[in-house]
Amino acid sequence: MKWTIPEKIIELGRNYVQKGRVLSAEPDYNERIWHAEVMGSKLYEVRLDGSPLEKDWCTCAYWQDHQYCRHTVAVELYLKQKGISRVIDKPTTEFIASRSEVFTKGFSRILAKPAATTVPALALECQVEMVAENLFRPEENLFSLQLKVGFLANKKRLYVVKNIYDFLEMWFLEGNYEINQEKVHLARSAFDEEINGLLLELYGLAKTQQLGGSNANLDRTRFAKRALLLPPQQGGRLLEEMSRLRVLQLKLDKKITRKISFSENKRPLDFSVESKAGGYWLKFQTLFDYYLANYHWGVIGNHFYSFDNQQEEIYLTLQQLLKRFKEQAIAYDKSELLPLFKEVVPLLKKIGTVTVVEEILAELVDEPLALKMYFHREKAEITLRIDAHYGTAIYSTDKKHQQLPTTKKVLRDTKEEKQLAQRFLALGYQETATGMAKTLPQGSALYQFFTQELPFFRQFGEVVLSKALRELFLDAQQFRPQLSIKESDSWLDIHFDISGIDDDEIDAILQRLLNQENFYTMKNGEILSLESESFQQASQFLQQLRHRLQKDTVELKVPKYQALFLKEQEQDFDIPIDWAPSLQQLTLDLIHPENYQVDLPTALQAELRPYQLTGFRWLKMLSDYHLGGILADEMGLGKTLQAITYLLAEKESTDNQLLRAVIVAPASLIYNWQAELKKFAPSLQVCVVSGSKAERQQLLTAAADVFITSYGTLRQDSQIYEEAQLNYLILDEAQMVKNSASKTAQALRDLTIPKRFALSGTPIENNLGELWSLFQIIMPGFFPSKEKFNQLSTAMVAQMIRPFVLRRAKSDVLDDLPEKIEMNIYSDLTEEQKTVYLAHLRQMQEQVAGMDSNAFKQNRIGILAGLTRLRQICCHPKLFIPDYVGDSGKLEQLKELVVTAKENNHKILLFSQFTSMLTIIEEEFQKLGISTFYLRGSTNPKRRLEMVNAFNEGEKDVFLISLKAGGTGLNLTGADTVILYDLWWNPAVEEQAAGRAHRIGQKNVVEVWRLLAEGTVEERIDLLQNEKRKLFQQVIQGDEEQLQRLTEDDIRTILSIGAEN
Structure with a gap:
């Protein structure tokens, strides 16, 4: 039984065994499976894995969510109770049943059962x-x-x-x-x-x-x-x-x-009203034999009828009154005709059929009430007349409009008439001799009168407005907003116009649309509703632009880089927009950068692949329009070469004047850049900015096209770079500045370099805030403030960045790149390792289970440290317990894998987050005669490059690499096997590691092995990684999933806290 199954689930399974709910359990020796049946709330089918993997299965819903349940536990405990091991050993050959024997045996069980x-x-x-x-x-x-x-x-x-x-x-x-x-x-x-x-x-x-x-x-x-x-x-x-x-x-x-039967008839009873001398009889023809209030049933014979609460109240009242009078008919005088038909008959009709003789009906006007409300504008007042229509009979608050019958009695609904009058009084109307009146409202109160008050009263009857009152509320359908967009330097000018409205009022209307207000009061007091479809479309369109606007009276300005966004918004909103011709070309280039007309630089010493040519055109097009972007190609597709091609083209387009470009990269990659520039663009003058601060300051004054520096050095020299009058900025591995609050990110934002680009295979590693940080550097002002950005939908962010982020995957553009095969390889903890692991897991589970969200936040660092300890134990308990005596299941498995791989002439990259684990592995490999390179974070850039070149040329069997130190910038195509010894929360880091071998230049199939300790937090981390891959797909590649960083829910899930039974 897996040690991760909660004790309460085991207790429930034990209870099932005690109650005899495990009905059967039979082994299948060929498949090594126990087939069992367990009676829960219904009969469940259980399959118990007879191998050491213990991959059980059950038909219940709880198993689908947790991969364990009380039913699988019950079957295992049932077997233990009978002294049977769940592990099915393969029987010797003579005992292995053939398929035909198994088939026959299955049917023989039916014959073996006792006859029914x-x-x-x-x-x-x-x-x-x-x-x-x-x-x-x-x-x-x-x-x-x-x-x-x-x-x-x-x-x-x-x-x-x-x-x-x-x-x-x-x-x-x-x-x-x-x-x-x-x-x-x-x-x-x-x-x-x-x-x-x-x-x-x-x-x-x-x-x-x-x-x-x-x-x-x-x-x-x-x-x-x-x-x-x-x-x-x-x-x-x-x-x-x-x-x-x-x-x-x-x-x-x-x-x-x-x-018996339950009838759908909701009015099963029968009553009648008949004439008698001097009055009328109310007779009760059919009543219930029984009425059962607890069940809301009435019974007539063997038929049952259900009543609602109102019907029940009516019937019980009738029942009590009839008990008092002990009669089946009630006599009414002639004078009581109206009370009978106004107060009694309507209620009886709710529970039955009331039959009235014709001569009585002839005495009545029994028509439904129809109310009409007449509103007039008289100087500074609104006056109101209310008419109550009952067929042709009319009762009016203005006696001049009354039309009453002379020989019939009208069944008036005086209750509804009075309720309508009370509603008007509650809204400030005063009674007058002819009806009601109130002061003519102004501004928002007048708008509310037309849009809320009148619709409210229309639900009670017909509302009629006088011409003078109607003209106060303008028909918004007659007025249609329009936009025109023109180019002005690096801005787009948006002009707002409304047909039929004077220019001196348009600015005020625009302001109200920006503020999402519902109406505008014209200078003459008329109300213009802004809630029509066309105005609402305009309002929503303006809200999308709000944080980008520079407002100047009726002229709205947005940065030029918003052109494509505006063009796409035009398709979503039904607003006429007049575009300047130059802007039509800009939007076309943003949509189809592959068609941008530009020549390759003549001095380029490389042949670009088709997708690299598109990448170069995309960079050049954005640059020519004074825009920036992120080249986000997957690792190994040649982002460096595309950037070098762009810089070389810029050099040649300026009559070979000095570029004065700065490339900022991780310290470990600055010499890689120097070598690549020398290889592909030898005509460019390149300077690596290193040495003391004074030396670096002196180097920046050199006559160079390209300066190469590290992020750390730039942070220290930020003031020098601000004064250096640079023209181009290239950020390599730009995810290094994903934290907008870091000093490096702040230093980069302060630079005044006009043309800026970022290179990163993983511009989003944890959350969208990292993307915000990058765009604040390469296109300041592109996104709104951090607070407003966090309110944008992920779909909106993806739409906004689409023209400015170029992402291609290897599988899409490299037909000749060998396959990458990824697999998870599971190992068991040793008994000693398992004892240590379980002790720490239970301690953490108990600690976290008792915390609320506030306590969790306060102890977050300690909890993460505890999770790291669990991961270290999965690798080798020695990482956490120096005096640990025992083996590591994962390390033993690794040694077997690497020995076999070496025998088959495979070269291996082995990554681990824990440098102390790499040291243990290095020592174990030495004992096995396996030669290694070891790249630590402290390895200097030059030695790093030497080791990479030597490994690619065939030296040594395994390259040991710290995950953080070697996850970026390495080209290790000499390897065909990548082993990730331990998992990291963020799959992007692992993707970068695998990309060191699976890239342009690789000739062999690359296998990526991820080693996991089964039944531990590593399995949960694997599930978490699958979720974390989804945000990148959503924003950069267009899917619709969402990612959060390592949250409280993530951690509780990893620790299996809070499982329901």
Whole structure:
């Protein structure tokens, strides 16, 4: 059993074994699998892995999420209880069954089973009757349910189940139960399949009532443990099911019913209003035989009807009144006709049909109420008249407009009429002789009148406005906003116009759209709604531009690099935009940089691949438009060569004047750049800026085209570089400045170099904030402030950067690059290693499980240190415990892998985050006669280059590399195997490591082996890495997933804290 399974899951599995819920477990020797069945809330199929890998499987939902569950644990504990090992050893040849034997044996089990007739068929009857009867309020009675059971062969002799709980439990477990002093096997086959379904529901009901104590009022009766209460929520469905299955015996008032139905008729009762001398009769033709308020049921014969709360209140009131009068008809005088039809008949119609004789109907106007509200503008007031229409009869607040019948009585809905009047009073209207009135509102109050108040009243009736009032609210459909965009130096000028509106009001309207306001008050007091489709489109468009705008009256300015963004926004918003011709060409070049017309530099000593030529054109196009970008090609595609080609082209386009470009790279790569420039662009004058500060300052005054420096050196010399009058900035491995708060990032932002580009295969490693930091350096102001940037959707960020980030993958552009094969290789911890690991894991689990989010944040550093210790133990406990005595499963596996690889003439790059682990590996390899290079963080750049060249020329078997020291800038195509000894949180770091061998120049298939200790935090880290790959895909490559840095949830998942059972 895996040691990572929580104790509470093991306890649940143990409980299942004790209750006999493991129904079967049979071995398959050929497949080395145990096939088992476990009874949980339903029957589950379990497969237990008979190999040491313990890769079990279950059909339950919990296993799908966790890869373990109570059912797999129960099967293993069941086997242990019987003294059987879960590991199935391969039997000797003579005992291995052929496929035909296995097939035949499977069918022979059916024949081996006892005949179905050996289990006597049983009959069931469900007796339902009233219990806890309330003589004074019978509608509050409840039903009880008892069971009778007997043999189907003698169905007339059924016996009352004396303990319904024991019976249902034995049925669930398929045990024995005594019926009439005879033990009977309650097998599933003893009952009809549908009866078993009913019993399963009753079993669940019994468990609920046992736990909740809801049978307390049964315990005081003669029923004791023989009965269940029929709950109101399930009662109707259960009764219908019993009736359908013909097992129901329903007893109501000494009358027994075996078949019932629930009717959909919501108004089953019958009433009538008839004439009599001097008045009317209200008669009750059909009423319920019983009404059960707890169930909301009315019963007529064997038909059941469900009532809602209002219907129930009406019927219970009627029932109580009829008890008082003990009559089936109520007499009304002629004078009571209106109260009868206004207050009684409408309620009775909700529970039944009311039949009224024609001569009574002739005395009434019984028409629905239709309200009309007439609004007028009279000087500084809004006046209101309300008319209530009942057919042709009209009641009006202005008596001049009333039209009343002379011979009929009108059934007025005075309640609704009064409620409407109260609503107007609540909104500040005052009563007048002809209706109501209020002061004419201004500004926002007038806008609210038209957009909120009037729509509110339209739900109660028809609203009619006078012409003078209508003209105060302008029809926004008549006014359509338009934009025109022109080029002005490095800016785009956006002019905003609205047809039909004077220029002196447009600026104010624009400001309100920018502020996302809903209306504008014209100078003459008229209201212009800004909520029409065209104005809302304009508002949304402006919101997308808001952080980019430089506003100057009606002229809006945005940086030129927003041209393509604006063009794409034009497609999303239905706004007419007039583009200047020069801007049409700019947007076309941004969309299709591969078509940009530019000549290759004549002095270039290299032949570019097609995708590299596109990369060069992209760089040159952006540069010519005074824009910047990030070349984000996958490692090994020649970003360096593309950048050198661009610099050389710039040199030749300026009549060979000095470029004065600075390349900033990690310290370990500055001499690589020097060598590459010498190789591909020997005509460029190159200067490596190194030495003392005074020497570096002197070097920057040299007549050079390209200066090469490191990030650390530039940070120290930031003031010197600000004064150096440089023209070009190239950042290599630009993810080095992903932290915008770092001093290096700040120093780069302070530079005033006009043309800037970044090179990085991983411009996003952890979060989008890293991308923000890079763009603040290469295109200042491109993104809004950090706070506003964090509010942008990932899709919006991806859309914004698309023209300025060029990313190609090897698989897309290099047909001749050999395949890269990646695989995870798992090892077991040794027993000593496992003991140390489990002790530290449990300590961390207990520590973290008790923390809330605040405590977690306060202890985050300590928790991360604890996770590092667990990872170190997976590598070798000696990294953490110097006096550890014992082996490491992973190290032993590594030695076997490397010895085999050497025998097959493979050359290996081996990465680890832990330099002390690399030292242990180096010592072990020496014992095995395996020769190594070892690249540490302290290795100086020149020695580093010497070792790389020697390894690529065939020296030594293995190149040991610290993951952080050697993850970037190395070209190690002499290797064809990459081993990642331990995992890092961020997959981008591992991708860079693998890219050292899988790049241009590689002739062999490259295998990448990731070593994982099975059943440990390393497996969880592997899952986390898969999530972390998704953000890069989303923003740089266009997928739709999201990434967070190592969060509290990530850590809790790694430690398996908070698993549900």
